[in-house]
Amino acid sequence: MKFINKLFALTLLFTTVTFAQPKKTKIDGVIGVVGEYVILDSDIDLEYIQLKAQGVDIKNITRCELFGKSLEDKLYAHQAIQDSIVVTDQEVTDFMGQQIDAMVEQVGSMDKVIKFYNKKDEADFKSYFFDVIKMNKLTSQMQKKIIDEVEITPEEVRNFFKEIPEDEKPVFGAEVEVAQIVIKPKVTEEERKKVIDKLKEIRQDVLNGSSFFTKAVLFSQDPGSSSNGGYYKMNRKTPFVKEFKDVAFSLNEGEISEPFETDFGFHIIYVEKIKGQEIELRHILIAPKVSNEAVAEAKVEVEKIREKIVNGEITFSDAAKSSSDEKETKNNGGVLFNPRTMETKFELTKMDPALYNQIVDLKVGEISQPIYDQDERGNKYYKILTVNSKLPEHKADYANDYLKIKELALKDKQIKAISKWMDEKIQETYVKIDKEYQECDFTNNWLKK
Template sequence: MKFLNKKTLLAIAMSLSFVGLSQSQAQNHKRKIDGVVGVVGKYVILDSDIDKTLLELKAQKIPVGSLSRCELFEKLLEDKLFAHQALQDSLDVPDAEVNSFMTDQINGMVEQVGSMESILAFYNKKNEEEFREYFFEIVKQNKLTQNMQKHIVDKVTITPEEVRQFYKAIPEGELPTIGDEVEIAEIVVRPEVSKEQKQKVIDRLNEMRTDVLDNGASFFSKAVLFTDDKGSATNGGFYSINKRSPFVKEFKEVAFSMAEGEISKPFETEFGFHIIYLEKIRGQNLDLRHILLVPKPTDEALEEAKKKIESIREKIVNGEISFADAAAASSDDKETKQNGGILKHPMTMDPRFELNNMDDRELYQLVANLNEGEVSQPALKYDYRKQEKTYRIVTVNKKYPAHTMDFAEDYMKIKNLALNKKQGEELQKWVAKKIKDAYINIQGEFRECEFRNNWLKK
């Protein structure tokens, strides 16, 4: 089960389609050979891909300035080189992972635009099966590119002195402006799921298990029909994992204790209750299928959670307890409760959020008009990753007005910018080196481009 912000899913998917379009079309390049402008390994770039990439960047309101077709073309060449080398270095992506990620994206797209029919019309596909086949290749190439890039930059680190030198190198008149920011803290109350609700889920999983073991029923079909893990539903609950795979501890402990062909008894994780069918053991890898059922709280339990968080808010507002102490004592969010409920950006770990760039628009609506120290009214929160409803209150610990970037005040941002620059330089060194060994063919007007790298191998 993968989390993606539903507000950006469609834009991401559309961007993937344009950046990765040529991979799916590579299979049919004989029919469209007149449109081929570049080849890297087995990957083909069509002239139309460049125009579509530019249109998509504009649609996402990404500044393109005077970005030329040559620069866009070189970016596509780089993406194809990363994907090509990932295959050479055995950094392949399991089909199950691609399908899971793709299904999450498609579900988000359907939620955003309203129906699968609208998506099919946009992509000019006859049916969902044709669209999935097309989209699979796009997602896979993008995943390969990401895997290769991550492999290259994983060991890149940066020192405080490098951060300082990076900041000093920016001319004073070119220091960027940081928009209005806020530090936010949150208290979450999760409605209690009764023992009866949990037992219903356990009993249902046991019934499925028995039906498969005693009556020869299809585990695959039951996963397709009943699992609450929508990311794996279309593949019959399939995952291929090893001990380094990003699955919760409880799931891996059960999976790696099983014998091939065995079906586990129901067990609980933070996501709900599971049963696992271990299909095959391949060295350090397990091919398995699972069914997840999430016990749902009753309406009465939801109402009790709301009353509880209203009571917490009242005590904070009346000065009986601080927000941070209330979070430590009462919040059900394990990740933030011991830190005063303070939220951090998942990528940068920066506790400051720029108001106008917040992805979570529901959170934005809660904090946009709050003053420092004010506490929001309780709001219902839905976690798409865990498929659960909770109630939350938030407060603004501190507001930071728009200002010119400052080394002391904005150190984390400067550090991330410096690290990104260093990682980018490492990627460019890698590209320059790998071009020498890869099969690359550039045709037509693009042979006249002034590239950063020696794609023409002159």
């Protein structure tokens, strides 16, 4: 197997065993123990059912593979407890509620969910599902702890790249750097006042005894929370916009904020509970409406900006800094940031299809015609795009592709750290494998030979 293929194969951490199957007749019972965790033969059956339900082709997935994966998960969870990693029952219960709601919505009823998991009743299913979620959370936190401790130096990246034979160096697809200038339709003061007055009216109604939950269901335009009465649970690390968090953490329990503005629109927040560093709140979001006239004016404005750039009166970068309404990109000259790679280059074959279609025919330095678009919240705007640079498909180059090479090198080092950790912890931990499964050709030394 080629060097780089080995690396990508290693990243499939869940593939833990090869294809030796147990030969004797299967009888349900305990097939493995790791620390205090037990694995049943029926757990493997359930894994098959779940994979099939997810559309995974299970023809070539052996019981040994799934058993090996389960042994790994149990070791992570066991060691998480030894390392005092805490997953609270409330955290599990909250997450379980969200997952069950999603399952019921998908299949139609709780009875169908219970039948799918082959459980006696709802209580039996919830008891089982609680344990599964808690173990999964312990597993993921333990994995994260191992990986987070791994760092890599420039010298290690250089050595990693040097060790790849020349004819096995990875090939990266064609890439582009894209910049944009966004002009958003302006909201009138009259419309802003209308929204603020409406939120003040709702706030007063709640203070007079109306239900905040009901008001949120009726009036909030936040698709993520309106059906649930505007409910969110958050702490200071929760990824909400700064303005929202500042207001939320300035309120006392039972207090309702005055209307305030974020990029999403105007809000009011009601704090239901404060539990240490965590708060439970409800909010109502109303976004001011944009008139057709404002949309037309935005188009005229972006056309004028484009004309100045094309005529050489201003550079695209300077125009973005002075005129773009997109805070995330304007100070960087409008250059788009690729969240997948943490850099400014986009691989053409992995770009968002909509963005790809908008830039695919542009030459380097060419300015697109005004494009009518909308963000993930449905807010309409006009934009112009340019391609700052294009790099054709190429074999990895240390100078030009340093960040990608660093990512590969770090992943390689993380995998080695996990492998070393696994070897050490298996030796320290009580592990028992049923004789029916001792014929499996495990990648890890579960049999401690």
